[in-house]
Amino acid sequence: MAAEDQEDKAVKAASETIVEETDLGYQVFNAPDESVLDQHDTDRIPRFDVTQEMLDEGSGDPESWLMFANNYEGHRYATADVITPDNVDQLELEYEMTVGANSSMEGSPVIVPGDPPVMYQTNGPSHVKAIDAREGETLWSYTYPAPEDAVLCCDDNNRGVAVWEDKIYMTSLDSGVQALDRYTGDELWYTSTADYKEGYSATWAPIVYDGILFTGSAGGEYGVRGFHCAIDAETGEELWRMHPCPEEEYIGDSIKQSGGTNWMSPTLDTQRELLYFNVGNPSPDFNGTVRPGPNRNTCSTIAVDIHTGEIQWSHQESAHDIWDYDSAQMRMILRDVEIDHRDYEGDIVYNAGKTSWTYTMHPDTGDLLVRGEPITQQINFMKMVPHVDEEREYVMLPGLLGGQDWQPSAYDPGTGLCYHKVLNTPHSVKWRSEEYRPGEKFWGGVVDVEPDEEDVPDDYNGHISAIAAVDPTTGQVVWRDWIDSDRYLWGGTMTTATGLLFAGTQNGNMVAYDSENGERLWEFDLSDKAIGGDPVSWYDPGTEKQYVAIQVGGSGFVGRGPRGDRLAVFSLEA
Amino acid sequence: MGRSYKPQITARERGKLTTQLGVAESSVDSEPTLEELRDVIDSGTDSQFATMGESIRSDLTGKLEGDVLESAISDLEEAFEGAETVRETGVPARHGPGDEGVDELYRELIDPIWDAYDHLVDVGLFESLEENLPAFTAEHIDHTAREVVNADGLLDDLTDCGFDDRERTALLLTVVDNNTRLSRWVPTRDIPDGVEFNVDYVPPLYHRAIGGGLLWIKALDRHLVQKEILLTEDILDNAFWRTKAILGGVYLFLRAVRDIATTDGELTDGQLVAALSAGAAITIVNMEELMQEVFWLHEEKRAPSSAR
Numbered sequence: 001m002a003a004e005d006q007e008d009k010a011v012k013a014a015s016e017t018i019v020e021e022t023d024l025g026y027q028v029f030n031a032p033d034e035s036v037l038d039q040h041d042t043d044r045i046p047r048f049d050v051t052q053e054m055l056d057e058g059s060g061d062p063e064s065w066l067m068f069a070n071n072y073e074g075h076r077y078a079t080a081d082v083i084t085p086d087n088v089d090q091l092e093l094e095y096e097m098t099v100g101a102n103s104s105m106e107g108s109p110v111i112v113p114g115d116p117p118v119m120y121q122t123n124g125p126s127h128v129k130a131i132d133a134r135e136g137e138t139l140w141s142y143t144y145p146a147p148e149d150a151v152l153c154c155d156d157n158n159r160g161v162a163v164w165e166d167k168i169y170m171t172s173l174d175s176g177v178q179a180l181d182r183y184t185g186d187e188l189w190y191t192s193t194a195d196y197k198e199g200y201s202a203t204w205a206p207i208v209y210d211g212i213l214f215t216g217s218a219g220g221e222y223g224v225r226g227f228h229c230a231i232d233a234e235t236g237e238e239l240w241r242m243h244p245c246p247e248e249e250y251i252g253d254s255i256k257q258s259g260g261t262n263w264m265s266p267t268l269d270t271q272r273e274l275l276y277f278n279v280g281n282p283s284p285d286f287n288g289t290v291r292p293g294p295n296r297n298t299c300s301t302i303a304v305d306i307h308t309g310e311i312q313w314s315h316q317e318s319a320h321d322i323w324d325y326d327s328a329q330m331r332m333i334l335r336d337v338e339i340d341h342r343d344y345e346g347d348i349v350y351n352a353g354k355t356s357w358t359y360t361m362h363p364d365t366g367d368l369l370v371r372g373e374p375i376t377q378q379i380n381f382m383k384m385v386p387h388v389d390e391e392r393e394y395v396m397l398p399g400l401l402g403g404q405d406w407q408p409s410a411y412d413p414g415t416g417l418c419y420h421k422v423l424n425t426p427h428s429v430k431w432r433s434e435e436y437r438p439g440e441k442f443w444g445g446v447v448d449v450e451p452d453e454e455d456v457p458d459d460y461n462g463h464i465s466a467i468a469a470v471d472p473t474t475g476q477v478v479w480r481d482w483i484d485s486d487r488y489l490w491g492g493t494m495t496t497a498t499g500l501l502f503a504g505t506q507n508g509n510m511v512a513y514d515s516e517n518g519e520r521l522w523e524f525d526l527s528d529k530a531i532g533g534d535p536v537s538w539y540d541p542g543t544e545k546q547y548v549a550i551q552v553g554g555s556g557f558v559g560r561g562p563r564g565d566r567l568a569v570f571s572l573e574a
Numbered sequence: 575m576g577r578s579y580k581p582q583i584t585a586r587e588r589g590k591l592t593t594q595l596g597v598a599e600s601s602v603d604s605e606p607t608l609e610e611l612r613d614v615i616d617s618g619t620d621s622q623f624a625t626m627g628e629s630i631r632s633d634l635t636g637k638l639e640g641d642v643l644e645s646a647i648s649d650l651e652e653a654f655e656g657a658e659t660v661r662e663t664g665v666p667a668r669h670g671p672g673d674e675g676v677d678e679l680y681r682e683l684i685d686p687i688w689d690a691y692d693h694l695v696d697v698g699l700f701e702s703l704e705e706n707l708p709a710f711t712a713e714h715i716d717h718t719a720r721e722v723v724n725a726d727g728l729l730d731d732l733t734d735c736g737f738d739d740r741e742r743t744a745l746l747l748t749v750v751d752n753n754t755r756l757s758r759w760v761p762t763r764d765i766p767d768g769v770e771f772n773v774d775y776v777p778p779l780y781h782r783a784i785g786g787g788l789l790w791i792k793a794l795d796r797h798l799v800q801k802e803i804l805l806t807e808d809i810l811d812n813a814f815w816r817t818k819a820i821l822g823g824v825y826l827f828l829r830a831v832r833d834i835a836t837t838d839g840e841l842t843d844g845q846l847v848a849a850l851s852a853g854a855a856i857t858i859v860n861m862e863e864l865m866q867e868v869f870w871l872h873e874e875k876r877a878p879s880s881a882r
Contacts, residue, residue, distance in 0.1 A: 223771050223772055223775075249789060249792075250789075251777045251781055251782055251785035251786060251789070252695070252700075252777030252778075252781055252782075252785070253774065253775040253776070253777060254775055254776065254777055254782075255775075256772070256775045257771055257772055257775045283771065284770060284771040287771070289758055289759045289760075289782070290762075290765070290771065290776040290782070292782045292783070292785065292786025292787075292789065292790075292861065293785070293786045293789030293790060293793070294789060294790060294793045294797075294865075294869065296789075296793065312671060312672055313671055313672045313673075315800055316797075319793070319797070319865060319869040319870070320865055320869070339881075341879075341880045341881040342803075364671045365668065365671050365672070365675065365800075366800055367668070367799060367800045367802070368800055368801055368802075368803055368804070369803075370803070370879070370881065371803065371804060371876070371879070373873075373879075373882065374873065378872065378873065381872055382870040382872045383866075383870075384862075384866070387758055433760065433765045433766070433769050444770055444771055473881075474879075474881040474882060475879065475881060475882065476881070476882060
């Protein structure tokens with residue numbers, strides 16, 4: 001039985017919720033006043049704790065996908081090996097589900113192994129369900145009551161859950177974390193991390209380590225001060241709170257609207273017991289004169305002690321950013337890497353930013369070991385943005401969506417390459433300090449995401465996006481597949497132990513590449529909707545099949561494509 | 575001949591300076607010194623400058639601790655004496671993780687200033703300047719430049735700190751040659767209510783200028799260490815000169831504030847306003863240049879990668 005055939009109150013509540021752009025940004029309307037839980041065949045969920053040992057093993061277990069990136073190191077690497085370059089053309093659609101929200105579909109489902117494996121799938125606005133991953137049937141579903149006065153810069157995203165012992169954890173649009181019983185969907189505790197009426201929100205998948213849940217902050221476009229906090233996963237009690245932007249690095253009260261939020265999942269180095277955070281742009285986005293100085297730790301990686309929240313080091317990609325070049329990609333930790341030209345051997349921390357550069361950093365200091373060549377074009381890049389009074393067009397590339405935005409990247413230890421979805425989109429930007437104009441949601445400036453053709457620089461190559469492979473030891477772009485569309489390329493990538501790279505495109509195609517050379521080995525036309533989700537994979541010993549799942553649809557607003565609400569699951573028998 | 579971090583000054587810039595100061599080019603050499611310019615410019619004081627200066631003194635009388643300011647200026651002069659060793663060192667050494675593991679080169683240069691800076695914040699100096707000084711209009715900048723050149727002590731003091739004539743001219747040029755840029759840095763009161771960000775959280779203009787300049791210098795040690803693979807000698811030259819220029823601006827500013835704190839100040843009220851404005855203007859322009867020259871290391875600027 002497919003989910004769309006089931007009468008489900010929580011799905012109905014989510015599907016009746018409307019997200020609309022208003023003067024203040026995106027807002028949620030017609031959400032339920034109270035949470036809605038609908039339980040179906042909950043007895044089918046195998047009762048056992050998801051232990052820390054299981055989480056530590058991460059992608060080492062081919063039967064599971066237990067966290068957003070499948071391991072703490074942020075690799076998005078699947079060790080299931082049934083699907084190979086030789087047989088990927090036989091991959092078939094096992095089932096599809098209509099998840100019921102027609103909303104943001106940017107998440108990564110989590111797979112808890114068992115008989116049957118259970119999938120925990122989320123989508124906006126604040127909706128999660130447990131699914132029999134073998135049969136494609138909903139076991140329970142839950143919709144959190146998102147308040148109408150919550151304001152969202154970009155969409156009503158929810159990118160997935162964290163799982164630990166008998167609980168799952170979901171961030172909520174009103175800047176909270178909701179803990180649920182993973183067998184029944186019953187509410188266990190809720191912790192608000194900040195006042196959503198100030199502009200704070202939460203959209204990412206949290207992570208849990210050693211009984212501590214880590215969760216961050218969104219809302220930089222609303223002039224909030226970013227934070228990250230650790231919460232007792234058992235009780236919901238806050239253990240520590242860290243502000244990426246230190247007070248002494250800002251002038252006067254500019255700290256109060258510093259931005260520097262942390263709106264994607266952190267990466268955890270279990271050996272060093274450090275969290276590596278992605279940090280967003282300073283606020284306001286484009287008018288830098290009201291926040292002088294480098295605006296320390298915005299657009300940065302920061303390394304933080306997991307026990308105390310103390311910042312150990314930080315590395316900034318865009319000092320005093322005035323282009324909205326926040327650095328949102330979940331970091332990667334790569335072990336025992338050799339960088340010959342630097343005579344370096346050891347671990348590295350790696351990411352790409354909206355700048356389109358990749359950054360290979362020393363894990364103990366943040367010092368740059370390699371800065372990669374640009375993955376996209378860089379035109380009118382890192383120059384002063386003109387004031388609105390100048391009345392001239394300044395079209396920059398990358399635009400304010402990057403480069404590499406939030407889209408989670410993947411790593412293949414076999415090739416040693418990292419895989420990025422990047423945007424090569426020119427945007428026009430001006431800055432100002434004028435009266436607020438309703439309907440213009442960007443702050444301290446004016447943005448045109450579709451500049452007139454005559455204003456676009458002649459040397460723009462016309463390709464809106466690409467999937468690219470980068471060698472983190474040299475920074476070289478090893479291969480790149482330009483993908484053209486009138487929509488933005490959204491969603492993440494996944495590698496497999498057999499040398500495949502999976503990715504959905506904004507044109508609705510699911511693609512499997514040869515991860516070594518970028519050859520397209522398989523394509524499947526899933527929809528006329530953009531694929532905004534991130535592929536995940538697992539092996540089910542009960543069926544002797546390897547599965548690949550992806551969420552299809554939005555983010556329709558930022559991504560410019562029509563919204564959808566499907567979950568597609570492919571399979572191939574061993 | 576070894577490298578020089580010294581700023582380059584073009585003939586066009588020199589021409590602009592003499593024009594802005596109201597000096598006929600025929601009345602001075604093609605490359606006039608500041609002393610020569612001083613001899614020929616109109617030495618009259620703008621009455622509005624005098625009024626503004628009087629108001630500032632009135633606002634702050636009895637609030638400023640002269641010892642704190644004197645100590646900062648004295649220590650800053652001392653720091654300037656050894657400043658060029660910072661350029662000779664180039665990139666600070668790293669001996670451990672985090673900022674604490676990076677040698678303090680640039681941070682040492684600004685170390686003498688923090689106590690005075692905190693004191694100025696505490697006594698509300700920046701709010702007073704916000705109240706009494708106008709925006710950086712072209713007219714205000716013109717008057718500022720003339721008053722600074724006219725004030726015997728101000729530019730001479732910079733000489734004592736190791737600024738040669740070319741460097742002092744370059745500082746003055748950053749004031750007179752950047753009307754538009756400076757005008758973008760508006761006083762907080764001129765930002766309209768209802769603007770997209772919270773104006774309550776925008777510090778006074780002069781606070782942003784001086785504090786912002788210090789924060790950029792404070793960030794340099796770590797920046798140079800972390801980005802060493804991208805650096806060229808030109809970038810290091812620029813880092814040093816822009817730092818020195820910002821400190822020159824801060825020095826002028828503190829020198830003026832000290833004048834308020836003493837009963838027998840050396841500056842006229844008009845010169846006081848000029849020194850405050852010039853100091854802030856110099857920090858603004860040079861922090862933006864430091865940002866562009868040293869922090870925004872795009873592909874055309876960076877040192878080549880040995881991996882490619």
